[in-house]
Amino acid sequence: QVQLVQSGAEVEKPGASVKVSCKASGYNLNGYAMHWVRQAPGQRLEWMGWINTGNSKTEFSQNLQGRVTITRDTSASTAYMELSRLRSEDTAVYYCARGTCPGCYLIDYWGQGTLVTVSS
């Protein structure tokens, strides 16, 4: 069955970077888009960006442009999201989430979430 298993919780200082991994099993990573979504305390789910595995292009939310990177290691069936220049408002649960096709925005499976806390 499809599973997305994310790396563990992180505590980072303001200005640092964090890299969250998402290991996919039960399907071919290259066959489906991978989105990253976060939810800060008391806030709605916020889409951060994605990798279209059909053309290998990435695209990011305007709010995070320049601070977020999404990559994948197909040999390890793992996707990564790195967020740099962390601020306190980046404290959130971060999810990887599978699109239903290489270029699809509809999400069908989610990782369990990774709590990232930004605190001095």
Add this chain to the structure above:
Amino acid sequence: DIVMTQSPDSLAVSLGERATINCKSSQSLFSNSNNEDYLAWYQHKPGQPPKLLISWASTRESGVPDRFSGSGSGADFTLTISSLQAEDVAVYHCQQYYSRPITFGQGTRLEIK
């Protein structure tokens, strides 16, 4: 960006009763190219990832109980739980996937009365 607004923010319903959650989008999510509305509903329980319940506004995902149904078109949508069960306590999110950036509603917290 398309803004998604859910109502109510929270809802308390008795077991066995109907629960109705609404979602409005700031622009139409209907595509003439495939006659579909690009609207999904997710169920989100504490400590768990969101679970896809409904896609294309009204298509129930495999394994989702038939007490869950989605309706609506254009910019107005509804999630209905016909007979509330204890395990349905969760936050429910609507999401548009009509255009980037993907956007979500603020969530509706559903509790037992």
